[in-house]
Structures are given as C-alpha cells and as structure tokens.
Amino acid sequence: MNHTPYLDVHPEVAEALSNGDPVVALESTIISHGMPYPDNIRMAAEVEDIIRNAGAVPATIGIIDGRLKAGLSEVEIDYLGKHTDVAKVSRRDMALITATGRSGATTVASTMIVAAMAGIRVFVTGGIGGVHRGAEATMDISADLEELARTPVAVVCAGAKSILDIGLTLEYLETRGVPVLGYQTEDFPAFYTRTSGFRVDHTITGAQEAAAILAAQWGMGLSGGAVIANPVPASHEMDLAAVNTAIETALSEVSKQGISGKAVTPFLLARVSELTGGASLKTNIQLVFNNARVGAEIASAYAAKAC
DSSP states (O other), X not given: OOOOTTEEEOHHHHHHHHHTOOEEEEOXXXXXXXXXXXXXXXXXXXXXXXXXXXXXXXXXXXXXXXXXXXXXXXXXXXXHHHOTTOEEEOGGGHHHHHHTTOOEEEOHHHHXXXXXXXXXXXXXXXXXXXBBTTHHHHOOXXXXXXXXXXXXXXXXXXXXXXXXXXXXXXXXXXHTTOOEEEETOSBOOBTTBSOOSOBOSEEEOSHHHHHHHHHHHHHTTOOSOEEEEOOOOGGGOOOHHHHHHHHHHHHHHHHHHTOOGGGHXXXXXXXXXXXXXXXXXXXXXXXXXXXXXXXXXXXXXXXXXXX
C-alpha cells in the first residue's frame, strides 16, 4: 500500500486492507454537491450500510483540513454534507487543497487517486463523467476519463451521466484502452435509464467474472482501471423521453447563463431534478444503492482471488 504523508486511512479500513478483506471506496462529491442536506447524509449512511451488509468495508473518501482521507467518520461526512464552502476537488485541485489546509469533496478522478494510494481496488459511484455535449467546440472533457486510463481502480457505475455525449465518451475510453464491462447487460446504461443506444465492450455475468478480468488486467501490468457499467434497476428507471426533454432544457440554460467548468455538472443534475419533479434524484439514490451491492460483491470476489 502506497500510503503517503498526506493520507490518513481510517482504522477500520486499514485493518481490512491489512487482512486482505474487501474494501469499497466511495466518493464524497455526491455528498457535498450532488444532493441537498440532510438527504445526502442519510444516503451516505445507507450506502455504507449496504456495503457492510454485503460483507465489505466502506471507505468514503474526502479531504478534511488538508488531509486526504480513505474512510471518513460520521462527523466528517456530516461536515462535508452540511457546509456550503466545501470545494469540489479533482486531480488538478488536490495539491492546492491539501497545501492550504482546506476541506474538499472528491470527484471520481480524485477518489480513484486516493483509493489507489490506500490500496483499494474497487470504487462505487453513481455515474462517471465524460465528454460533454458540444465538446468539439468547448473541449469540455471530464478528468474522470484520463484517470480511468492511468489509475488501477475499477469503477462500478450506472454508466455515464445522460447529460453527456455518451458516444464520444465511449470512443474516448476506447482510445485510452479502458475496458467497459456491462454487468449482466449488453447495453451501456445512461444513468437514469438502462440503455443509451450504445453497446458495452464486453458483457460479464457477475462478480466472479469481473474479479477475474481485473486480476488479469493488473496481473499483466496493464495500467489503468475499468468501467463496470451496472444499469439502474428496471423498477427505478426513468422514461427516456422525459429525461431527454429535461436535459435539453437544462443544457439550454447552461448556455444562456454562461455556466462552465466544474459548475456545469452540479447545475445540470440539480436542474434536471427540478424539471422532473424530483424523480431524477430518487433514481439517482436507487442506482447508487444498486451499485453499492454489486461493488461489494466484486470487491469480495477480487479479495478472494488476491489471497
């Protein structure tokens, strides 16, 4: 484990890693910038409970007072969820936030970095970032994609957020050599919906096969992670037409208001939630719960292979 002087590993997480027990990383941006308080705190606690009940140890990742944290306490999670001045931290921001002693919520990219530092191989999130619509003009491409190409952590997600250009996102991942594995699906999910109109690279049958592929990839010394695309349960899937209408409206508002950079995704997700009467937020919560169950199963299978 590559623990750095900047990293604190929670005792429960450290013990699990030392024993070779399964650990699942969780991001904190969804807590600070994805949902309103106190819904965000309740969701974070439920996700950790799901992972524990499935036999793994949760490690919610964030930055507190300049310290990278692999595993947050309840007090620290509450702090990130309650305070409005918590920074949204990707790779480029990590040195600044730590050097100045500030607190921050980690994105997919920065969560992967901290997880890899601690020796955690499986990470659960809602959806990955990607190539934004209109990126041919704006060059707005999420750092998540580059991190997937360089950092050896598997990301269990409900595909890419449907506010993105999913076709270009998949092309980018292919170019960077990142395997996109459909968890019991041939179709790449689009966050709120089970399909996007695009296919995954390979369909995997379950946790054991996912673990075998990850073990082979890293055992051969191949760099980077993998996307394990796990569709939202059918009972919580949103209507595709309704989602697309809300997204198009929100994207138009982004353009009119001149919103850019890291502010785009939080604005779009919040606006889509408003436009769908809160339905998208409910779907978001359920897909994270589903990803947590699958992620814990994969982490357990991978830990068994690594023994």
